[in-house]
Amino acid sequence: MSLFSFASIGNADVNFAGKTVTWVVPFKEGGGTSRFARFIQPFLKKYLPGNPDVQIMHIPGGGAIKGSNYFEKNAKADGTFIFGCSTSVIVNVATGNPLVKYNLSEYRPVVLLPQNTHWFTRSDLAEPHDLSKIKERKLVLYALKTPASADLFHIWIYEKLGIKGAKPIPGLSSSGGYQAFLRGEIHLSSHGAANYVKKVKPEIEKGKVVDLMTLGIIGADGSVSRNPLAPNAPTFPEMYEKVNGKKLEGDDLEAYYAIGAAWSQASKAMMLPADASDEIVKAYRDAAIKMTNDPEFKAKAVKALGPFPLIIGEEAGEIIKKAAVFSDTTKKQLNAALKKHKFTYRVQ
């Protein structure tokens, strides 16, 4: 928690007393971003100066574009509008969706909630933490909801690890994919941290499933550490080095950072509009820091949000920029992977 180096001085200029803060969530009720917002909502009211009412406004549709565009158009910069961002909101921007009209990389992030992805397979197909048997297989099926989403990163990951037999099965959500995996219909599967603990861990304990790797936790300095939920599983950079015989660097490392930022570090985020003043951003960040010290928050956060500490502060803005603006070489790499698997979709 050393990230929070701010001095928490109450700011006299910013006061939300009697106001209502509208939190625009571009997803349906009940989804991950909505749950994230609902969990933070009461703490925000408690710690923002003047204790404003915080209402969550769900505007689903158009793959999160409708609500995001609405926010861009209607949000006031006075701190009464905040935005619930998630990986898919970022991916829409990063992949150059022409319908996007929101300038995400300029938004002022308050809180980022990191996530991490776990990869695993059936114990009869591979040894734990070892891809060699998987790489020998002619056909390695895995679930892919749609290439126009963060699932696109799977294609790149398997490509870089040299799994030649990898073939995506379209239209499978991660939970539908996991069921098919348990039935023995697909070979590789992945889950976020929460479902990993809830659904995959029990199967690993029964000996049916083995860990392969995790995406890895990317620190502020770019170092990658192992995921505390599966401390024995190698991270993607470790696996890359083992498979390819060289360190992850150059274009591949750049693509990994971009993917990691969008997929892992900024999995969920709370943001202020681009033109929000520094005072307002500071008031929000101070409230967020107070929230993380709240005993009730501490008691419930791991269960509701997962084991990874929130990212608060200037660092968050850097991560969002990295996640939302893919370099040309990263785009080229992703498109090459898409083309190889005969997808018509391309990153723009």
Next chain:
Amino acid sequence: MEQLLAALLQLFEPTHLAFLFAGTLLGLIVGILPGMGGTSGLALVLPFVFTMEPSHALAMMIGVLAPTTTSDTFPAVLMGVPGTAGSQATVMDGFPLSKKGMAARALSAAFSASLLGGIFGAFILSISIYYAIPIIMAFGFGEQFLLVVLALLMVGSLTGDNLFKGIASCFLGLIIGSIGTAPITGDPRYTFNTLYLLEGVPLVVVGLGLFAIPEIVGLLDAKGSIAKSLNTKKGWFTGLKDVVKNWFLVLRCSTLGCLVGALPGLGGTVVDWIAYSHLKQTTKDTSQFGKGDIRGVIAPESANNAKEGGALIPTLIFGIPGSGNKVLLLGGFVLIGIEPGLDMVTTNLDLTYLMIWSLAIANILGAGICMGFSSQISKFTLVPYYILAPVMVCLIFFATFNINRDWYDFIGLLSFGIIGITFKNFGWSRPALLIGFFLSSKVELLSYQTQAVYGLSFLSRPVSIILIILCLATIVLLTKQKFDNNYRSDLIKGKLTQIYYIVILLCLPLSMIWFTSSLDYRANLFPISLSVIALSLLVFILIVKIADLKNLTFLNNTFMKFARSNIFEISGNFNNQLFYYFSFIGFLLMNFIFGFPIAAALFINIFILFHNRKAYVSSICISAVLMVILWSLSSLLTLQFPNGLIGLLIDLPWWLGGQMN
């Protein structure tokens, strides 16, 4: 076991019980209104459940579903009109009993049979959940694909008045369901470059349009109040004794109801008839049937409540709706973030148990309220429909707007409204259209997934073979029972309209082919194949219709006689219904100009006064009460009113349709 009890305790928390109770009350009301059933009821609550806790929302949704088949007995017995599609058979003996002055006996027998059937269904459901894991694990992509396709075939062939029209309805639903982003390639299909159609039409809009609107205009067309006279005083005890005496019949019909309910896609519309014909086949003395035999009430009523438990089995473990209203329930699952399948019997088992208990308790509550307040509730059937209708239209509009807060949803609502009205009048199948619409993306994805994993070899897997045999057997057995040969073509007027109607229907598959033909083959293979099948079915139906109209001789063989039965259909005065439908468009325009609150108050008053000049006191009171309810709802749940043009010009307070903030 522990979880089962924990779920029961959770349900008995005051808040859960309150939501369950509210749902049950709503379910009872929509059950009483003839034609309105669980589908419309759920479509009305769905836009509001998303703000609730998942467990509250589930209690409420099950509360709405469970008692509709209990209270639908009121109109069936008292007026000879089925309250939902599931009580058509109840009318056969229930209404004659009521004419003999034994309405109370029929009602009490029906309610207690419903109660027992409902609890039996919940019991069977809880046992099946216990054994569900191996079943889920045995159903791979191939088996699921077959299950969905067979479900569609069964719905199509059995819910329509005519086999071919039913199957064609199904395919039209599948085509409409394929509108939006193509799942494999991400290409937009049939969206005309709009953001609205990119995700397809919202399910609730389709549900309300197809089911609620046609029933409202249909009842307005039928005129007058729902019931004429009431006689529900004596004979309550006799009814109870009848059920005790026929306990074995209750058990048999409940089992039957559960089984038919568990067949994916079916249930609802056929289960009461199956129970009734089972009763006839197993009884020696059939002389009293149709004239007021109490067993003719007990059999369908126990079956149609038991089917709810059965229908939840495929709904929960495969996400394949067990009956029409389960489509909406699945839509509700999406809203509160529950995915059917393995999770329902493992990590979300507590929620599943909560639903089972809700089902049992809602049945008890429903039957209890029906018995305890029967004379008050039966007075509800005396309220003239011109008073109920505008209130319901306002509720539907309010619910529709709050799905996405999008004006386009009103256009969707009214479009599906006219589809529903024509489908109902001309004898096409609305449940088949709805289920086809809902399962469309599932069919498409499963076909790709099956192909990727198995190719065609899935057909030779043992479960697949069993499924195919089961499905064909069901269709053959049930078509025999369902379709009668009493079709009298000469009684139907306005046949030409129905022939032109097919020409309009043909436009959908034709334009779908036109607009998707230039896309990647992975994006257009599915909609184009569906369209080709739909086109052939529609052309065939068109030929049969024309042949029937001209009375051509090639109709005189067995197959063509079968194809011809109910090829034309008419219920009520179509032009009259169109008139009421257009008044709803007027209401939409008023919304657009004045915003919802003002438009709603105006609409209710105008509508009621148009029918009865002297009713101004009630019209003012009713609009006032409705507005107070909607105001409190919207401030509680931060729902928003559609704001009209006036709201853009003048800064209105939120309760008159201004921005809420």
